[in-house]
Amino acid sequence: MRGKIILEEHVCLPEEAEVESSKFASSNAQDLGRALLDLHQDRLQEMNANGVEFAIISQNTPGPQGLTDPNEAASYATRSNDYVSELVDQAPERFAAFAVVSMHTTEAAVVELKRAVERLGMVGVLLHDSQLYLDDKGQLREYHYDDPRYDEFWAAVEQLSVPVYLHPKSPLPDEISRLYSARPWLLGPVYSYARDTSFHALAIITSGIFDKYPGVKLVLGHLGEMLLAHLGRIDHWLEKRNRGKDLPSQKTVREYLENNVYVTTAGHFSTPALVHAMTEIGIDRILFSVDTPFENITEGSTWVDTLPISHGDVTKIGRTNALALFPRLAKRLRSDEVEKLQQDRQRVLFTKNAGFW
Amino acid sequence: MRGKIILEEHVCLPEEAEVESSKFASSNAQDLGRALLDLHQDRLQEMNANGVEFAIISQNTPGPQGLTDPNEAASYATRSNDYVSELVDQAPERFAAFAVVSMHTTEAAVVELKRAVERLGMVGVLLHDSQLYLDDKGQLREYHYDDPRYDEFWAAVEQLSVPVYLHPKSPLPDEISRLYSARPWLLGPVYSYARDTSFHALAIITSGIFDKYPGVKLVLGHLGEMLLAHLGRIDHWLEKRNRGKDLPSQKTVREYLENNVYVTTAGHFSTPALVHAMTEIGIDRILFSVDTPFENITEGSTWVDTLPISHGDVTKIGRTNALALFPRLAKRLRSDEVEKLQQDRQRVLFTKNAGFW
Amino acid sequence: MRGKIILEEHVCLPEEAEVESSKFASSNAQDLGRALLDLHQDRLQEMNANGVEFAIISQNTPGPQGLTDPNEAASYATRSNDYVSELVDQAPERFAAFAVVSMHTTEAAVVELKRAVERLGMVGVLLHDSQLYLDDKGQLREYHYDDPRYDEFWAAVEQLSVPVYLHPKSPLPDEISRLYSARPWLLGPVYSYARDTSFHALAIITSGIFDKYPGVKLVLGHLGEMLLAHLGRIDHWLEKRNRGKDLPSQKTVREYLENNVYVTTAGHFSTPALVHAMTEIGIDRILFSVDTPFENITEGSTWVDTLPISHGDVTKIGRTNALALFPRLAKRLRSDEVEKLQQDRQRVLFTKNAGFW
């Protein structure tokens, strides 16, 4: 289909490109740094070639969440948001952005979030999992955002009407040494990202935040970071063991997933997992995304365009669910005639075979 | 869930009850005639007991479509619509109705349809498959509604903004004797209904009627009368063999199914078939219905309330899709807070097991 | 995967090729006749290119079932079986065949079936829907095979341990004129094939034949000819209305479908329909097939090789279910190491994207 929107798409600051490239000892390592810098060249061209009309970009992991010094984190956030905004402003009909913010204090987060949304026109905020910090003894620790200290942050998010994308970052060094040094291939997208983000997401979901701030929308990548596979068991046990005892949230996890949470396909182009998500939480909660430049726009687009589901559902995943979640995007976009958007899906599905007729 | 709406629900005229009862040589044959007469007693009580707020009722098969004499058919339609309207008017906050019309001429159909909608407040029209008639030689024949003679009918349907429910009736006597006399158990809901209605529906869908009158909405019962199982093959062959040659319709059958057609669960409470329908045409096209009194409200409601899909999708099937299709119903109904509607589904899903905790 | 087996693959007699080609007024009409004659050239080459190791071929529709004269039908069957056998014998490690038989009398059918299986080495019998015949008044009529007159046929089928493939043919001329002359695009694979074959299959299934001859195996093409979409409703009504009254069969239709019936993907490469079939009747009853030359081997193979299901289930559909149904094929085939068969599926699934790593 035409007019696709994608929303877990990363860039980095110019000064980070070299490090990014060196992080991965791959044969074509140069590419990653360059790819994170590129937006208006190759990436836009690949978007054009695949019917992707719009991308919501964001600072690459870990962003401010990886900086233990509150001042550094805050100034990093400002610098990154300014830089990303400039990228967007070169083609505002094709790009928007998630802000990043320091989560050392809720005040810092709110101030920068407001600036990013109200002055820079950013459409949401992306948090790279927990906020790292040093405790009184100089030990590395992390804040999770179900902590009551973040109440004002969630209030501001609700008041500004912007979604929060909870994105992974690497585990704490202690955890890396305990669990991953003997099996480093499990780090990152293979497993640790989902492990850590699923914990954090479930902590937020069950904390009661959505009861206090029902307007808050949380977005999870990778088709829900494994949580959907466990949903029945989560609610089954919370209801029979924790309800009426220690559980702070008033509704079932399923209800929050259906009302406050969205999942994207970023980095997880899997048809059985997608169909499972459709039956668990409904098609209206699922958003197409690619996870550029770590994933390939052509691969993701081909997958979503040929999904064995209805045209209408492809259109929801590919575009209209994103417009419902980011209503202010609508005025930036071209005409929204669903029929035209679906035309090339039709074409794809019926030009496979000439046959004898 | 509460607030469910059902829409393939039948009644008969008082004078027909006895015949209906005698049609079926069952041990409790009396019940059927009585059940078709009843609406405000047992049926309403069973609706109440199962969270069914509203039913759109209709004349039982074959209605005017079974009468070969045009005048008889027309006067039957008037009489039936008047009678059904009176039933509705006794509790307009719980019932609405589909009109029946004689399809001997498009004029007769349009006049009665307008009267039914504009004067009697009916919300749609239900056609019992083809219209039987006698040809010049007195031979029994049938009209299908893709015939160009019905153009004005479809124009009126579009102009009045009312859905058309295509409902089965028994095959022609010749066909019964040729195919079913040796295996009568295949008649009716087991097989012949779907066989005949699927043919008629596909004839209408591929005729170009929806190109000429894009506002027309067609409703099929029994989860699509088998057509969804064949959808891929239908379009595959129409596109490679008939497109550009004899095919009058401009779009794929899938496109019409996603834009002009709705399917109900009437008489087909099958979870695999429903999940299949969700992936083929999308959840927004599927409407809960029971097919009373031939099916049981409790059985249908229990099924839909415990479907292994999201709350949101149960709410769509059970209620909100029907409100989108019949917008004028909305003002008759009680408050529409989705949360309250879903409450008892929550309850159903989590009171199954006390366990040890 | 490698080693795929396909089993609804048609050829025609040399004298039929010209007529076949002229039947279809397509721009490349010549192809069809030639394609039905070809087996060891282009078709084999396309099999090789797509990992199809083996094909069970059969006489194109309508075969003997279209001949109203018993003698003609019988001699046609003999001639066709001899011809098809010769085709097979040129490469018995790549091809086997279904026999055709005249169904005018069960004696004729049994004699030719035995000859075909025991002398010619054919592995099953393919019936092109009902047998046409002329009644006493010279009127065209048809036999369906649930007729008690075929008892000895089913007994022979069971005794020989060969599957019966029930394949479509065109409707009777009367039915064509009544239903299809105004909408010819519904004829054949688009709709009439499934309509007629589903009726015939359901007649056989509910007749009690499988109770009398539990070893009989029936194969249906096109993912079950729409019947799976209706299965819940069929059994629901047979059980509540017909069981204990007129229903001759002792089990539910679901039980026969799971024990006596197989469905192939011939001409219906639809993922939602296939997943539906998996949940309705289980993966062990589904067989890959293409329906050459009407369908394209490359298209079918690409579809089955990239299905969003497990490797094991692709292997079942693509090969091992066929070997379970036709055990005598096993000795003709190359080594059956599943790992090797799956290798190129692995390759297909992971060479899509180079990425940055």
Next chain:
Amino acid sequence: MRGKIILEEHVCLPEEAEVESSKFASSNAQDLGRALLDLHQDRLQEMNANGVEFAIISQNTPGPQGLTDPNEAASYATRSNDYVSELVDQAPERFAAFAVVSMHTTEAAVVELKRAVERLGMVGVLLHDSQLYLDDKGQLREYHYDDPRYDEFWAAVEQLSVPVYLHPKSPLPDEISRLYSARPWLLGPVYSYARDTSFHALAIITSGIFDKYPGVKLVLGHLGEMLLAHLGRIDHWLEKRNRGKDLPSQKTVREYLENNVYVTTAGHFSTPALVHAMTEIGIDRILFSVDTPFENITEGSTWVDTLPISHGDVTKIGRTNALALFPRLAKRLRSDEVEKLQQDRQRVLFTKNAGFW
């Protein structure tokens, strides 16, 4: 269906019952200790009432894995295996058992495993996640079983032909304090069990153990501990980032899941998750289990008996897959006529509704 087999079913030693009961501050806390002791009374009665013929029982979590002293762990394992064996021997036609072993050294593990299998007749081994131990500094640490030190253990497992059930236990105290003290409701079945077991399982799967010992069978509870939701992403990244670099395993994770891993439904009676598992890894890898006494036999049995899938697949999940995995069980069981096993499923599905007929 009748004849169901369940295999994640726990008991505790008599001396543990009181502690187990006090662990959970629930209103009916007494029940848990008593329920873990009971087997031949209430539990057997509930099995009988629900068509469960056979249960493979096991020591409750954490077993020897929770004991940091090697000698204590080893003697605990012996004591527990002896006790559990006695329970089994009271009704060997209804029960079998998984052994527990200390994993402090592979020698200890192998000796006790052999004794349990060869002398006590146990049919597999169940490991409660990692083995806790104290390092040189007295700090609490854990071994995972992908460590090369366990090579001889896996060799013995393969040689004895017994499955290994990887079962959860609680996280390390440090991790509890870091992640769960602020949100204790996420501990155990709600989330931490799946988090930790999924890590451990994936570590084993990607370690190359199944390449070295291809006969090893690993069983995971709770429908795969969330891993199936991530399978596409896991293989996608391992293949494009780690293959040919640091990845020790030679095949894709999907291949191991389809050849060396089984998942049970213990504690996760969720239809969408089950259907997802069917499409991801195939019906032959899925085993019914309840997780008594933490879960309810009636609830689990009702769920599996009314699953919206084929009779054949319910029979596989409910019984025949378990017999394929534990072939030596077959001789203990009653006659295995599938038809009789399915009879009461038939009955369940068709006695819901009397209707009018």
